[in-house]
Amino acid sequence: MSSADIYREIILDYYRNPRNYGKITDPDIAQRDSNPLCGDELEMHLNIKDDKVADVKFTGKGCAISQASASMLTELIMGKDFEYVKKLTKEDILDNLGLHDLGPARIKCALLSLKVLKSGLYSYLVDKLQDTASADKIKEEASGLY
Amino acid sequence: MQTSFINIENIRNDFPILKRKVHKDKPLVYLDNAATTQKPIQVIDAISNYYLTYNSNIHRAVHELAEEATLAYEATRDKVAKFINAKNREEIVFVRGTTEAINLVAYAWGRQNVNKDDIIVTTEYEHHSNIVPWQLLAKEKGAKLEYIGVGDNGELILDHLDKYLQTGKVKIVAFSQMSNVLGTITNSEEIVKRCKKYGVRVLIDGAQSVPHLKVDLQKLDCDFFAFSAHKMLGPTGVGILWARKELLQDMVPFNGGGDMIREVHKYETTWNDLPYKFEAGTPNIADVIGFAAAIDYLDRIGMDKVREHEMELTKYALDKLSQMKGIILYGPKDITKRGGVISFNLGDIHPHDLATIIDEDGIAIRSGHHCAQVLMERLDVSATSRASFYIYNTKEEVDVFIKSLNRAKELFKI
Numbered sequence: 001m002s003s004a005d006i007y008r009e010i011i012l013d014y015y016r017n018p019r020n021y022g023k024i025t026d027p028d029i030a031q032r033d034s035n036p037l038c039g040d041e042l043e044m045h046l047n048i049k050d051d052k053v054a055d056v057k058f059t060g061k062g063c064a065i066s067q068a069s070a071s072m073l074t075e076l077i078m079g080k081d082f083e084y085v086k087k088l089t090k091e092d093i094l095d096n097l098g099l100h101d102l103g104p105a106r107i108k109c110a111l112l113s114l115k116v117l118k119s120g121l122y123s124y125l126v127d128k129l130q131d132t133a134s135a136d137k138i139k140e141e142a143s144g145l146y
Numbered sequence: 147m148q149t150s151f152i153n154i155e156n157i158r159n160d161f162p163i164l165k166r167k168v169h170k171d172k173p174l175v176y177l178d179n180a181a182t183t184q185k186p187i188q189v190i191d192a193i194s195n196y197y198l199t200y201n202s203n204i205h206r207a208v209h210e211l212a213e214e215a216t217l218a219y220e221a222t223r224d225k226v227a228k229f230i231n232a233k234n235r236e237e238i239v240f241v242r243g244t245t246e247a248i249n250l251v252a253y254a255w256g257r258q259n260v261n262k263d264d265i266i267v268t269t270e271y272e273h274h275s276n277i278v279p280w281q282l283l284a285k286e287k288g289a290k291l292e293y294i295g296v297g298d299n300g301e302l303i304l305d306h307l308d309k310y311l312q313t314g315k316v317k318i319v320a321f322s323q324m325s326n327v328l329g330t331i332t333n334s335e336e337i338v339k340r341c342k343k344y345g346v347r348v349l350i351d352g353a354q355s356v357p358h359l360k361v362d363l364q365k366l367d368c369d370f371f372a373f374s375a376h377k378m379l380g381p382t383g384v385g386i387l388w389a390r391k392e393l394l395q396d397m398v399p400f401n402g403g404g405d406m407i408r409e410v411h412k413y414e415t416t417w418n419d420l421p422y423k424f425e426a427g428t429p430n431i432a433d434v435i436g437f438a439a440a441i442d443y444l445d446r447i448g449m450d451k452v453r454e455h456e457m458e459l460t461k462y463a464l465d466k467l468s469q470m471k472g473i474i475l476y477g478p479k480d481i482t483k484r485g486g487v488i489s490f491n492l493g494d495i496h497p498h499d500l501a502t503i504i505d506e507d508g509i510a511i512r513s514g515h516h517c518a519q520v521l522m523e524r525l526d527v528s529a530t531s532r533a534s535f536y537i538y539n540t541k542e543e544v545d546v547f548i549k550s551l552n553r554a555k556e557l558f559k560i
Binding site for chain 1: 188494495496497498499502503506513514516519522528529554557559
């Protein structure tokens with residue numbers, strides 16, 4: 001896709017004015033990852049209440065795609081129940097961003113946030129809920145994103 | 147198109163890849179030469195000619211093909227020695243690249259000579275390949291790794307070196323002759339001079355310098371020197387380690403295997419002569435032979451001319467770039483102190499976004515941390531964009547580059 005299609009008003013807006021940017025004190029889930037190839041960094045914090053995302057925030061450094069993707073993902077999952085978050089796919093993320101046919105290098109930027117989210121979810125499922133069955137599936141999914 | 151120094155049109159004709167289009171119909175503007183350069187037809191032909199007409203293993207067989215291959219392989223060693231003005235051909239060791247050369251020194255020399263509480267000195271503008279091998283060595287030996295800092299002018303702060311040398315604990319100082327991010331040309335002779343006073347060994351990473359400057363090992367007077375073929379028109383997978391003969395003689399082998407031995411018995415082995423002691427196994431014969439064609443090519447142009455051409459292009463580009471609103475340029479302002487590498491940031495456009503946008507116009511630049519995260523921390527940025535030139539680049543290409551940067555600014559509304 002052309003860069004005029006990628007860097008639309010909405011992506012630039014989320015890049016420059018990211019929603020839900022920041023940290024949560026004592027979060028239920030805290031997950032950080034970086035893209036070793038380009039150095040993009042992302043950290044997500046979530047609070048879970050009654051099996052729902054009660055709050056979610058992120059901090060990070062990186063390109064417009066990675067930062068807008070993270071910010072839009074936080075909006076997507078805010079208030080949603082656990083099952084919804086578990087089922088999120090990379091297609092959902094790309095649909096939400098309106099980005100398709102990104103090259104192999106740039107698609108990693110778009111999916112870093114989902115990888116962080118799924119990895120965080122995995123730890124939460126294993127450590128707090130001892131739910132290894134669905135956790136393993138999520139771990140596999142997260143590692144397949146790169 | 148012609149600068150006052152070299153006939154670029156003739157040169158460009160030797161590079162088939164420069165005729166290709168990218169993104170359907172955009173002429174390729176290749177400005178990622180600090181990562182790897184393109185290859186002239188002479189290099190490609192030399193490699194293909196080896197495979198087509200005299201492919202065989204070297205050094206042992208007595209048939210005609212093997213003799214031809216051995217001669218061609220060893221002729222490259224002589225060319226390399228002459229190109230960097232090394233005294234002895236047996237001081238030239240073929241490896242896979244600069245990274246392997248530095249690892250070889252850290253392993254084979256470092257393990258024997260660096261001990262607990264010793265100091266290894268490197269700099270803040272090193273490539274990861276001149277940091278990580280020393281970190282590994284320091285950890286293994288309980289030694290300390292210290293850094294010569296980078297000043298705001300993009301140059302090394304040599305007072306830091308003096309401070310470390312005065313402790314009397316420094317065993318080796320390893321630094322790049324030209325920064326792959328800032329383009330800074332290190333005052334190498336001065337560093338070597340200071341180290342010699344304390345009897346400290348010096349390793350110079352010449353990956354960015356040998357392709358662009360005349361390098362004279364006799365003048366440099368260092369102990370180890372490393373560089374790569376693929377950044378100077380040659381093929382990937384070939385690097386050079388040069389080291390003083392007496393040091394190589396005392397060092398243990400890096401890899402054990404065929405060709406590096408004199409006699410092998412069940413429980414002990416004697417080593418082959420230099421440099422073969424460090425060239426275990428079948429080497430990258432074809433690409434070493436191809437590298438000779440690259441050296442010939444650069445020799446024909448003359449390294450002084452290469453440097454003059456790049457200085458002119460860099461000056462042209464820097465003049466234009468510095469006029470752009472919102473640009474931050476890194477590295478020395480003095481053109482005589484830098485090579486043809488320009489790192490920058492433009493407004494709040496992240497380098498990856500910038501590289502994606504200008505790629506659409508056919509322009510290949512590098513974006514990211516350039517395997518120099520220690521320097522990124524020092525500059526307090528997560529990434530930069532980097533354009534780097536070579537002998538086939540033109541002022542017209544710089545114009546296309548600038549125009550494309552302006553398009554990126556428009557897209558990002560800055």
